[in-house]
Amino acid sequence: MNEPVTQYLAEWRPYPFRLLETRLDVTLSPRATTVRSALRFEPLQAGADLVLDGEGLATQSLAIDGRRLDLAAPAGGPLVIAAAELPHGPFTFEAEVTIDPEANTALEGLYLSNGMFCTQCEAQGFRHITWYPDRPDVMAPFTVRLNSDLPVLLSNGNPVASGPGWAEWHDPWPKPAYLFALVAGDLVAVPGKFTTASGRPVALNVWVRPGDQDRAGFAMEALIASMRWDEQVYGREYDLDVFNIVAVDDFNMGAMENKGLNIFNSRLVLASPETATDTDYERIEAVIAHEYFHNWTGNRITCRDWFQLCLKEGLTVFRDQQFTSDMRSAAVKRIEDVKTLRARQFREDQGPLAHPPRPDHYQEINNFYTATVYEKGAEVIGMLKRLVGDEGYRKALDLYFERHDGQACTIEDWLRVFEDATGRDLAQFARWYTDAGTPQLTMTEHWRPDAAGGGSLTLGFTQATAPTPGQPNKAPRVIPIAVGLIGPNGDEVMPTRILEMTEAAQSWTFDSLGARPVVSALRGFSAPVTLQRQMDGPTRAFLLAHDTDPFARWEAGRGLALEALIGMAAGAAPDPGFVAAMGAVIADNTLDPAFRALVLRLPGEDEIAAETASRGNVPDPDAIHAAREGLARALAEAHQTPLGALYDAMAVPGEYRPDAADAGKRDLRLAILALLTRIDGGARAQALWDSAGNMTERLGALASLVAAGRAEAALRQFEAQGRGNRLVMDKWFGVQVSAAPPKDALATAESLSQRPDFDWKNPNRYRALIGGFAANHAAFHAADGGGYRFAAGWISRMDELNPQIAARQCSVFETWARYDASRRAHAQAAMQAIAARPGLSRNTKEMISRLLG
Numbered sequence: 001m002n003e004p005v006t007q008y009l010a011e012w013r014p015y016p017f018r019l020l021e022t023r024l025d026v027t028l029s030p031r032a033t034t035v036r037s038a039l040r041f042e043p044l045q046a047g048a049d050l051v052l053d054g055e056g057l058a059t060q061s062l063a064i065d066g067r068r069l070d071l072a073a074p075a076g077g078p079l080v081i082a083a084a085e086l087p088h089g090p091f092t093f094e095a096e097v098t099i100d101p102e103a104n105t106a107l108e109g110l111y112l113s114n115g116m117f118c119t120q121c122e123a124q125g126f127r128h129i130t131w132y133p134d135r136p137d138v139m140a141p142f143t144v145r146l147n148s149d150l151p152v153l154l155s156n157g158n159p160v161a162s163g164p165g166w167a168e169w170h171d172p173w174p175k176p177a178y179l180f181a182l183v184a185g186d187l188v189a190v191p192g193k194f195t196t197a198s199g200r201p202v203a204l205n206v207w208v209r210p211g212d213q214d215r216a217g218f219a220m221e222a223l224i225a226s227m228r229w230d231e232q233v234y235g236r237e238y239d240l241d242v243f244n245i246v247a248v249d250d251f252n253m254g255a256m257e258n259k260g261l262n263i264f265n266s267r268l269v270l271a272s273p274e275t276a277t278d279t280d281y282e283r284i285e286a287v288i289a290h291e292y293f294h295n296w297t298g299n300r301i302t303c304r305d306w307f308q309l310c311l312k313e314g315l316t317v318f319r320d321q322q323f324t325s326d327m328r329s330a331a332v333k334r335i336e337d338v339k340t341l342r343a344r345q346f347r348e349d350q351g352p353l354a355h356p357p358r359p360d361h362y363q364e365i366n367n368f369y370t371a372t373v374y375e376k377g378a379e380v381i382g383m384l385k386r387l388v389g390d391e392g393y394r395k396a397l398d399l400y401f402e403r404h405d406g407q408a409c410t411i412e413d414w415l416r417v418f419e420d421a422t423g424r425d426l427a428q429f430a431r432w433y434t435d436a437g438t439p440q441l442t443m444t445e446h447w448r449p450d451a452a453g454g455g456s457l458t459l460g461f462t463q464a465t466a467p468t469p470g471q472p473n474k475a476p477r478v479i480p481i482a483v484g485l486i487g488p489n490g491d492e493v494m495p496t497r498i499l500e501m502t503e504a505a506q507s508w509t510f511d512s513l514g515a516r517p518v519v520s521a522l523r524g525f526s527a528p529v530t531l532q533r534q535m536d537g538p539t540r541a542f543l544l545a546h547d548t549d550p551f552a553r554w555e556a557g558r559g560l561a562l563e564a565l566i567g568m569a570a571g572a573a574p575d576p577g578f579v580a581a582m583g584a585v586i587a588d589n590t591l592d593p594a595f596r597a598l599v600l601r602l603p604g605e606d607e608i609a610a611e612t613a614s615r616g617n618v619p620d621p622d623a624i625h626a627a628r629e630g631l632a633r634a635l636a637e638a639h640q641t642p643l644g645a646l647y648d649a650m651a652v653p654g655e656y657r658p659d660a661a662d663a664g665k666r667d668l669r670l671a672i673l674a675l676l677t678r679i680d681g682g683a684r685a686q687a688l689w690d691s692a693g694n695m696t697e698r699l700g701a702l703a704s705l706v707a708a709g710r711a712e713a714a715l716r717q718f719e720a721q722g723r724g725n726r727l728v729m730d731k732w733f734g735v736q737v738s739a740a741p742p743k744d745a746l747a748t749a750e751s752l753s754q755r756p757d758f759d760w761k762n763p764n765r766y767r768a769l770i771g772g773f774a775a776n777h778a779a780f781h782a783a784d785g786g787g788y789r790f791a792a793g794w795i796s797r798m799d800e801l802n803p804q805i806a807a808r809q810c811s812v813f814e815t816w817a818r819y820d821a822s823r824r825a826h827a828q829a830a831m832q833a834i835a836a837r838p839g840l841s842r843n844t845k846e847m848i849s850r851l852l853g
């Protein structure tokens, strides 16, 4: 059962039965829940056996059309009912099974969280509930009866009837089993109302534990905004009478788009100014939207098989990114998204876990909920939109919904819609879905002066993609390169133009230029590639000052910072050009505070290490840490006075509001605080701690105090106030290890892990400490291997309980091959220790074997 089996896209075959209807009758009990199912099938192929998935089910009885089957059902693996046992026409399969939700620590299928029953069925959780064709292309309407004394009983679709101890739900929209959900518990609702564009009233509820109601209002507002936005921007209306959201404390991922009954990790629902940061608010808004948007992109149109996961995830991430840009600042959102993409997806693409957005094989599908499927999947759609234009995109999406509503689709279906709507041939573009790796673009400039003092500029581009596991050679891709030209006086002489690169090498010439311009390339991050170009510091500073494209501006500053940091890690002094350029940003009050915060935050240590490795050098984590500290200190020293003034000017008085404008000011303030703490010994951080009126400031101040090594009192106060609030205490655990000076982080992590309130079985708490520690680059990559051993020990421990969480945590090792031989040996030994655990899960086994290569 634990032996990994590779699944191949090429082996997909249609299911030989149509599932006409699913009826479930569930009697809930913590140790023995009974699930009675009745599935109405119609054969599509003569002579086919009925094959059903199931895991860990205690089967009580099986029947076809009321005739009991005398069949010993296997405990795990498929149940095969021979064709000879089946009628020729439609028939009803019935099963009664018992399951044990209390013993379910993997949080997959039906489980208990604080006395509340809930489910998680994506990707293959339903097979832990009953025998079923657990694949996304088998869709049926569901009728569900829940029996329990718990006061609130929820499932998908619309409520049909209820009485004491039972409730019945009916979902008319055919859906695959992965979108099934049930919830039963002692819950209270924060209600809301929505009327769709065509006049359908919808009852909305955010269900939380009693006492949490006052923290659910923001989620409700975000839901209503999402519903309106999807009508206005995509013409998509909601299609049931009710929409329920439930917050649970124990949840493997962020949230889940079950039809009409979204289930959320409570950290992505509950927010108050005292408990949630600005970042939490923004994230809640985005994830509420993401799950809601899945109603059309995922539920009404779903995936044919799990290889197509990015069909729903890439598109839905793209949609939630559009939503956030509309709700907040488009420029800031784009920069944030690129930062995340580089930190997570580029990192994945550069290491042993690289895979295409649409993989063609996998062992454990739960290991493929990755940055590549999600974030790169979204970037690919952004490129498509850039290539076909806004109007072409809208036409293609209208056609997608019209043609494929109610179907389970593939990436080929998706691309065909764009071809049919726009007349474009997307055969080459399809490589973005099938090929792994980040293309590297190299740009050269050739200036040909003319007699009049002007001239023409030729831009040459080459593209190449490094080998990735299983894909040694890569053909050229279609790359939309957004380019603009800035004249020497800072004026734009050519607004953004999209160059469509299709060959390995190509060039474009711009004639009749009055003077040699500065090239602003890859504006808006028009394609998920790395761009190599020769550019000196003054030119970068020029672009930072003058580019009209906010992304390109920020990118110029980042380039300057990385050059400075890499130089310092190799022994150079802080680059005065960089320090001066930052001075200009600090002084420029016309800039959006959020943008200034993004520019002033130095690249992270992992990013510096990645850049070092991409230049063919071995990163030294200690030198990188020292360089980043040194540059931050140099900035603070050089600009102490204006930084102090700006810090004061960015104070946001009055009532807390989580909107983009106020959040941007707080963010700039905290970015400055982090710099000034390096030279004021933490005095400002202490003052902010003492006066902070909301969690954003409290946590920002606390992080600076932790970094300065003077957080003892603040940590005690934070704990005293946060005790009893799980989400607040997660932050307390996390900040102590992620923000700690690297030399102290491991000891802190070890001592925190001994505390009785380190409830590591809760995924959020586990990630706060183990993930928080691994995010401390120099601590995790400590030369003696202690960081690796700590993480590996906790991965092994978690694997026994919750394989999905353990396997996801393995990605902390995905960059191990970057480092020196001694660190590599320590990392390998740590991973081998995980691999040696008897009974290791399939999930973690697959991850370790891919990591070790």
Ligand code: 0A1
Pocket: 120, 122, 123, 252, 253, 254, 255, 256, 257, 290, 291, 313, 366, 369, 804
């Ligand atoms: N479809 C959800 C994410 C999700 C995936 C898997 C899960 O369990 C293994 C849970 C949630 C989303 O994109 O939000």
Ligand code: ZN
Pocket: 290, 294, 312, 313, 316, 317
């Ligand atoms: Zn999703």
